[in-house]
Amino acid sequence: KAGVTQTPRYLIKTRGQQVTLSCSPISGHRSVSWYQQTPGQGLQFLFEYFSETQRNKGNFPGRFSGRQFSNSRSEMNVSTLELGDSALYLCASSLTRGTYYEQYFGPGTRLTVT
Amino acid sequence: KNQVEQSPQSLIILEGKNCTLQCNYTVSPFSNLRWYKQDTGRGPVSLTIMTFSENTKSNGRYTATLDADTKQSSLHITASQLSDSASYICVVTVNTNAGKSTFGDGTTLTVKP
Numbered sequence: 001k002a003g004v005t006q007t008p009r010y011l012i013k014t015r016g017q018q019v020t021l022s023c024s025p026i027s028g029h030r031s032v033s034w035y036q037q038t039p040g041q042g043l044q045f046l047f048e049y050f051s052e053t054q055r056n057k058g059n060f061p062g063r064f065s066g067r068q069f070s071n072s073r074s075e076m077n078v079s080t081l082e083l084g085d086s087a088l089y090l091c092a093s094s095l096t097r098g099t100y101y102e103q104y105f106g107p108g109t110r111l112t113v114t
Numbered sequence: 115k116n117q118v119e120q121s122p123q124s125l126i127i128l129e130g131k132n133c134t135l136q137c138n139y140t141v142s143p144f145s146n147l148r149w150y151k152q153d154t155g156r157g158p159v160s161l162t163i164m165t166f167s168e169n170t171k172s173n174g175r176y177t178a179t180l181d182a183d184t185k186q187s188s189l190h191i192t193a194s195q196l197s198d199s200a201s202y203i204c205v206v207t208v209n210t211n212a213g214k215s216t217f218g219d220g221t222t223l224t225v226k227p
Contacts, residue, residue: 004157042219043158043203056214090157101146101207103215105157 002027004093004106012112018079021109025072025093031055032074033094033103034066038087049074078111086113116141118206120218128226131194135221137187137204149178149189150203152220158203161189194225 005024013019025032034046045058049068063082068074072093078085088110094103118139127133139147146165150158162171162178164187171178175192191198201220208214 006157040219043217045215045217088155092157102160102163103148103205104160105150107157108155110155 004091004104006089006091006106006109008109009107010110010112012114013081015081015083015113017081018077019081019111021076021078021089021091021111023074023076023091023093023106025074025091026095026104029093029095029104030072031094031096032068032072033092034074034076035090035092036060036087037090037108043090046076081113083113086111116206116208116214116216118204118216118218120202120204120221122221123219124222124224126224126226127194129194129196133191133194133223135189135191135202135204135223137189137206137218139185139187139204139206139216139218141185141206141208141216143208144182144185145207147178147180147187148205148207149176149187150205152201152203154200161202191223194223196225196227199223199225 007022031050033048035043037043048056052068063079066076088108090108091106092103121136148163149161152158161176164171164180169180177190180187201222203220204218206216
């Protein structure tokens with residue numbers, strides 16, 4: 001079974017631009033979460049989508065948005081990029097079976113804002 | 115406030131030696147605790163997942179323990195290898211909702227020859 005895939009893997013953008021990142025979850029997983037990871041900050045939760053609906057949202061400004069499609073693929077958009085948005089963006093798909101919960105991460109997209 | 119604290123922040127050991135990483139949490143109500151290994155620039159990879167009723171889980175040379183009473187977990191690495199050099203992240207989840215997972219800041223392990 002294929003793992004979580006993220007595209008692109010690396011991206012360089014200029015301050016003020018916008019960017020869209022894509023995530024394809026593991027087949028059968030309906031939940032997709034997005035995280036931002038910067039050096040020394042750990043993983044910061046952005047939002048979670050489940051069956052095309054945003055189920056949870058972290059504490060990020062409105063410049064960060066996302067959506068999920070009917071095939072569970074998800075996109076994350078960041079508008080008006082700032083230098084501080086440079087980070088590794090991780091997508092994770094998860095499966096819940098009764099009380100069992102597992103989360104699998106993709107390889108991440110390294111975004112550099114100059 | 116739900117918190118997950120990991121110690122030490124970083125650790126350097128010689129190849130072949132054992133080490134133990136700690137995770138203390140205040141997350142409640144507890145659903146499960148996961149340990150991830152993250153290589154530099156890569157996504158985290160799950161090592162173990164433990165629910166309330168489990169107090170030990172092994173995955174090869176990795177053994178995680180959980181004391182739900184004291185809200186402490188440890189990850190023990192046996193006979194370390196150079197490839198064990200990575201960040202190890204402890205994650206505690208409330209119920210089964212991803213939005214309610216609390217991530218530790220990780221322990222950076224460096225294994226030297």
